[in-house]
Amino acid sequence: MITVSLFTNMPALSGDMAEVLRLFLGNIELKVNEAGGEMTFTHTEAEQDGLRVVTVTDGACTHETKEAVTGDPVVDKRLRRRQAKLGVYQVLKSRTGVTPPWGSLTGIRPTRLLYANLDKGMDMDAACGELRRVFDVSEEKTAILRQIVSVQRELPLPTLQEADLYIGIPFCVTRCAYCSFLSGEVGKGELLSPYVDALCREIDAAQELLDQTGLRLRAFYMGGGTPTSLPPELLARVLDRAAPLLARCGEITVEAGRPDTIDGEKLAVLRRFGVTRISVNPQTMHDDTLERIGRRHTARQTEAAYRLARDMGFDHINMDLIAGLPGEDLERFNQTLRWIYGLAPESMTVHTLSIKRSSLLHLWQAQLPDGDMVADMVRAGADMARQMGMRPYYLYRQKYMAGNQENVGYALPRHECLYNIDMMEETASVIALGAGAASKRLFPQQGFIRRAFNVSDIRQYIDRVDEMIDRKRDLFLSSL
Ligand code: SF4
Known part of the structure; x- marks a missing residue:
């Protein structure tokens, strides 16, 4: 865990900035207006000629944004948070050379930002472009949001x-x-x-x-x-x-x-x-992983439960699985995907492992796939869903997700x-x-x-x- 000192004249925004720090640095201990961190950031906010000027620096890199002060307390609060987060994001992006897949977005429901742009009268291209411009969301993730919103609008x-x-x-x-x-x-x-x-x-x-x-x-x-x-x-x-x-x-x-x-x-x-509709959730087809994560069942039990439900007439079965489990790599994840393909559920939810307890992180550290591999797993999940004729129809994010990925629900048309x-x-x-x-x-x-x-x-x-x-x-x- 890295200790970070954050000096700010707006301590109320420190939680927002910490979210962005975690995107790049993982688990951190934040010291607000207190020296002694392994890294130090300074954030200042000032008003000049009707503009809010926000500067973030870590000593070597500095980022400044200017936004008009609207006078609407709700809008200004949102913009202040956004400026503070963006400042930290740009400094860390320059310093590390890393671009997180969701850019500076840390909220749990990115589709809502796309809807907000559409509600302003933008067409889909413009609304997606705005997400990329303001939050630096990758093309890949913007494309998922576009598909999800398109599916939701049919319903x-x-x-x-x-x-x-x-x-x-x-x-x-x-x-x-x-x-x-x-x-x-x-x-x-x-x-x-x-x-x-x-x-x-x-x-x-x-x-x-x-x-x-x-x-x-x-x-x-x-x-x-x-x-x-x-x-x-x-x-x-x-x-x-x-x-x-x-x-x-x-x-x-x-x-x-x-x-x-x-x-x-x-x-x-x-x-x-x-x-x-019922869910029968395998998470993985590998029994050693199931044991490691404390699920006291086997893949064979999952398959038996699934087939029993089918035989008893359930015609909508969802299956959940998790990318990024300890001891798993892309090949093992692909094996799980191929197995699910063979079972042919009507919907599938691909989660990304999110670990909130540092003790667990410590325990599994050496066995966890790295962020790039988790990204490949999430991509493989999307590909397999496509092969099964499913479309993504909802998405959410959690804190501490491996590789800064997301959870996506896929379903056959009319099974959302x-x-x-x-x-x-x-x-x-x-x-x-x-x-x-x-x-x-x-x-x-x-x-x-x-x-x-x-x-x-x-x-x-x-x-x-x-x-x-x-x-x-x-x-x-x-x-x-
Ligand atoms: S993740 Fe939690 S709620 Fe879900 S099956 Fe395991 S213990 Fe139960």
């Missing part, structure tokens, strides 16, 4: 009367080493039944909320955790309680996720309640998951139930989103479920 947008429903099951059979979700291990299972009881109360309240607001459901998504880590009778209880809501819903996804949680009895439950798009583009309100679930209500006319969060601790959630219900009532029944 129905949610209306103001529609919302999505999310149910979170925050349990997994074991915890994957790289997991950043709020999931607990099933353990002896003593929390499962009380959790489902609480969830059923929230489902009933969601039904009332839909009646009171007149909202209709557009898409349903049960995620986690791993929903199929519930025993079949509890899975059935949740879906049975939600059935009146799901009856009006065109898209019903359940993340089966871990193949070691899938069996005929649970798949029969999902079929009985009309689930239209609307819920995924709604989440990434924030185009629909979401009623979200379960521990750690985040509901949101869109106010499109005001360009505003309000959120209500459920507590993430499972025991707290069970004890305080009525309070969670009230939070959602406040969110959806009060005026702006």
Whole structure:
């Protein structure tokens, strides 16, 4: 880990600048207005003749930008952050000779910037060109964004009367080493039944909320955790309680996720309640990698679960895989891609490994593929998706992604998951139930989103479920 001293007259922007430092330097310790770092940067912001002048230097390289001060606090805040980040970016780009694939972009939803340009009246060429000019996004990544936005524009947008429903099951059979979700291990299972009881109360309240607001459901998504880590009778209880809501819903996804949680009895439950899309997630076809990352299943189990789901009539199966896993190289990743090709799912999500815990990074350091190889893996994933007839339809980025890459969802035409798009583009309100679930209500006319969060601790959630219900009532029944 590198220690970096950042001297700035705008300490509030230090977090934004740190994001760019991490693009080039990986894990850093940042000292703000404090000497002693292995590298030192100075950032100054000043106003001159209606212009905001931002200068960043590391002593050897200096970058200066000038932007008009608009007087609109929201716009000026955005521009100040952008100038600070761009200054650090340009200095590091000159110093290292490295150009990150996403340029100076550090946000998680790059498509939204493309939409913002299109909303200003630019055509697609101009909107993409602007992304390249302002943020230095590579041609390759701009091309993906262009394809994704083109696919999304073919699909129905949610209306103001529609919302999505999310149910979170925050349990997994074991915890994957790289997991950043709020999931607990099933353990002896003593929390499962009380959790489902609480969830059923929230489902009933969601039904009332839909009646009171007149909202209709557009898409349903049960995620986690791993929903199929519930025993079949509890899975059935949740879906049975939600059935009146799901009856009006065109898209019903359940993340089966871990193949070691899938069996005929649970798949029969999902079929009985009309689930239209499931995920069976291999991550890799290599058992030694699976063991290394703490997933206690084998590739053979994945294939058996997949074939069982097919035999039982599921006609939309998604498979997730991860580029950049420890101990993997391009050839091993290609083997996984060829194996998935043979299975022929309707959609595939290619994730890039994101490691938030430095202890894990340290443990795996020698086994992690380098950034160029991860970029090749991501490219190979895109090529294979194309060979399978799939198109990219959503994309998001996370912090600490190997090689500064991204996660991309691919699907055969007419198999795109609307819920995924709604989440990434924030185009629909979401009623979200379960521990750690985040509901949101869109106010499109005001360009505003309000959120209500459920507590993430499972025991707290069970004890305080009525309070969670009230939070959602406040969110959806009060005026702006
Ligand atoms: S299956 Fe997903 S949610 Fe569960 S531990 Fe693994 S990464 Fe986390």
